[in-house]
Amino acid sequence: MLDITLIREQPDFVRDELAKKGYAVDFSVFLERDAKRRQLIYETERLKAEKNQTSAQIPQLKKSGQDVAPLLARMKEINETIKSGDEQISHLNTVQKAFLDALPNLPADDVLPGGKENNQVVRSVGKRPEFSFQPQHHVDLCERLGLIDYKSGARLGGSGFWVYRKLGAQLEWALLNYFIEEHLKDGYEMILPPHILTWQCGYTAGQFPKFADDVFQLRQDDGESFSQFILPTAETALVNLHRDEILSADQLPLKYFAFTPCYRKEAGSYRAEERGMIRGHQFNKIEMFQYVLPGQADQALQELVDKASRLVENLGLHFQVSKLAAGDCSASMRRTYDIEVWIPSMNDYKEVSSASDAGDYQARRGNIRYRDPASQKPGFVHTLNASGLATSRIFPAIIEQFQMADGRIAIPDVLQKWMGGIKWLEA
């Protein structure tokens, strides 16, 4: 949600900023409607004030035995005008809100306009592994070593699911343990949220109403509407933890992390090169989240990027960090860094973490505020989130980057303590 005052006062600025995201908008109708709406509010509220005054007079006149009939007649008249005014205002509010809800966040000053093609690699860690043999695809390696059972996954959940087995399941759990341990060390509070969330949660996060079709919805008995859905990321839960609250400034920043599977429809997005666990309907992820004062956002984003990077780096994987152009940031976000790990079989880098600053966009939607110590007035907090990390790309990266000529796979040092001390995945 953008600040309506900003649109009123600098519509051309907002239009130009949104254009950087590839979002074309014309505010002329909106502004006209806004002026009309405020005029109606002004007129209707004046009548309401008269109504309140008159209403207070009636019992007094009655007490002194005077005739209240003329006042009652006037009240009837006022009430009709108020009712009609309120109806018009309510309609305009609905229209205006729908318009505002659809507007994406403005990009930060330092974010380049345009789409993917303008993403910038800002950091590269490690080197692409060079193999003295023909490297195998993670699907083949995982099946040979019995780590992942794709056939059973399809039997159980349909296309786009898999089953972790034996050392595969243990490796997955080791990754999660490793991430959790690191976040606890850094003082983040661990959260295990519900996986089913209410519609309002999706709204606050900025996913609804526009992207409601991307999630698995739980239909009501009428088969039409839905009021709950299965979360596509723990961010959706964490951003709602303090919805409708006024936090005290000295509580901030609040730092959380949550583990949940992420459930996504991914309708129509299958591509041949994404076979394996690159893009499934369910994957495990640990999500970091911060609520901060507006002035703390830059530092917080840097912290999240650094934390996510360190996790990948300490696994020994080759990866890069990209700063996304405005159009590649998701709707709610003003600035995003992606951490992308090298997947040899794809000859490409795939996102394992997306670290984003939402500014006050989500806080406005969720009415999440803090009390400013100086002015004592409430203001909107800023929210930031970053994966830390999603396993479904890290897992294949480990399998592929650390494969040996003899088919064995080296287990990263940091994971070994959760793998019973073994150093190799082998048949």
Add this chain to the structure above:
RNA sequence: GGAGAUGUAGCGAAGCUGGCCGUAACGCGCCGCACUCGAAAUGCGGUUGUCCAGAAAUGGGCACGUGGGUUCGAAUCCCACCGUCUCCGCCA
């Protein structure tokens, strides 16, 4: 799933035979001041959010879980929904 209770400020709680009740009794907490060498105790004062108009001072509207209804007038009466609690049933 069945029965009952309940939802009022940061917390507890009164009001619920409709107008004198919404900044909202009373208590706790918090802030300021006084007393004090300092503190405790005590005393006095303050302490919701949002929207509209206005340069501002200020004036006004709205909000008693949410949404409707009755009424000149609703925290109060009626209806629906949501949350919480207790008991019963079922169940990992």
